[in-house]
Amino acid sequence: MERLRGKTVLVGVTGSIAAYKAAELVRWLVKCGAGVQVIMTRAAQQFLTPLTLQALSGRPVLTDLFDLGLESEIGHIHAARSVDLVLVAPATANTLAKMACGIADNYLTTVLLAVEAPVVVCPAMNHKMYTHPATQDNLAALRRRGVWIVEPASGPLACGEEGHGRLADLSLILETVCRALTPQTLRGKRVLVSAGPTWEPFDPVRFITNPSSGKMGFALAVEAARRGAHVDLVSGPTALPDPPGLITHHVTTARDMEHVVRMLAHEAHLVIMAAAVSDYRPEEAAPHKFKKDDADLEIRLVRNPDILAGLGKDKKPGQILVGFAAETQDLVRNATEKLHRKNLDLIVANDLTQPGAGFRTDTNVVKVLDRGGGVEEWPCLSKEAIARRLLDRIEALGTT
Known part of the structure; x- marks a missing residue:
């Protein structure tokens, strides 16, 4: 703390x-x-x-x-x-x-x-x-x-x-x-934050996922609540305890997350999508565990819904929408394209290849891009410090 x-x-x-x-x-x-x-x-x-x-x-x-x-x-x-x-x-x-x-x-x-x-x-x-x-x-x-x-x-x-x-x-x-001890700058506002990974099962005991710990999204939800906001945190499966004093909605799959996020986004003044949502899911989930044998196992993957793009398409006037982009190459170019294509106000981009950045760390190294072409490069900071800086940056937009 x-x-x-x-x-x-x-x-x-x-x-x-x-x-x-x-x-x-x-x-x-x-x-x-x-x-x-x-x-x-x-x-x-x-x-x-x-x-x-x-x-x-x-x-x-x-x-x-x-x-x-x-x-x-x-x-x-x-x-x-x-x-x-x-x-x-x-x-x-x-x-x-x-x-x-x-x-x-x-x-x-x-x-x-x-x-x-x-x-x-x-x-x-x-x-x-x-x-x-x-x-x-x-x-x-x-x-x-x-x-x-x-x-x-x-x-x-x-x-x-x-x-x-x-x-x-x-x-x-x-x-x-x-x-x-925190100025109540978001009192009276509703903030929606997504966090963590999603699990996409292909049988009752196996699933496709990613290494997201949920720490960044949880830090953002906690900081928004400290500033007086009513916070809804939508979290995929993580090992983190529910933050005290706010509402946590637990989901498992990308489609689960889409349902809950779309339901809550209509009333939110600020939406921050920090979750690492799986882009693909198995076309079918087997009703019983696949038994291991000598044959290869082939699983057909299909696209999951793009939750962030859907939120950008239906964004209401005055609502602020913030996304995250984790990349391994062409960070600024890929993040800028995502910012405009998904109708975001800000995007937080990090290069997973940098020391101190990425999944399952207590720190991150990010660049914050806005719609006017501005790029802010932040040093390696704790995720709690990044949450404070990012919410300061969001409040500076003046529309929350």
Whole structure:
């Protein structure tokens, strides 16, 4: 999560049994390159020691509003002014009530009254406490003020009951932090992204495919969601987990992908086709497994539908359509021809023969071509960085 690199995150830990998960959360934030300052309430220290979080964060943990050393320069105000984001995880019903009412009776709640940075809150409590009208009213008040709420998960609770109140998965919390740190430039927009390969079977256990990992498409979908867009990700078979906080549609064949993409494209402001769709499929798929013998096996291939060309033909006014081109020769010429033939606004082209480019890598080396003949050559970058640059380039078109 490169979005966290160089950011300062203040983590507030309150008195929930889920406080022990704060240690792993702090560890992940530091691993992502963030500087972490922890504040613990007195109740939180009953579940987890400040020494643990100090060791993980590399900074003294703030606990006492009246500590003469830490407060010699009005430390709580300095803490509020020096952070990029405040993350309260876990957040108890008591702390939520104090936040909603503006009560400042400990180090954390005092900082929260003074902070101007984004605030992310992760409730964790008994399900009856969470669903109580008072708690829901407090959460509604915080939402109105722009606080990001990470809804708790359902499942077994520490009290032995089961329900809605478990601290959300750490991956969802981290993704929400990234979104809160990202300008919401695509809020109100619908974005459709395709990713991964397609599988074209010729019997029940064998298929034709390509080495696409789906990483580029997934990175684009995540970045669009971080910018506030409603994102539909249409993915062929990959080993990647579904990105948190957006809708993933799983498909297998090119015809499956065409059906889902065409259904969703009508409402999309932006369509990015990053999937490596198989150009051909077996004419027939055998109902039973082919048995190996001494004879050669011949399979007749037929063309799959050209999803991107179909989208370009039916593109609605104002919609932006972006394609990808993976080539091994004549990169710019082939990509330019594809750009115009398929009525694209931009095309991202990469030469599979270059080091750091192509399938199953965490990096890529691309050229971005536009309809006016412009060609931007980008250096070898992580796919997350390419996703950020590409969406910046798309937003510069001004029609999303």
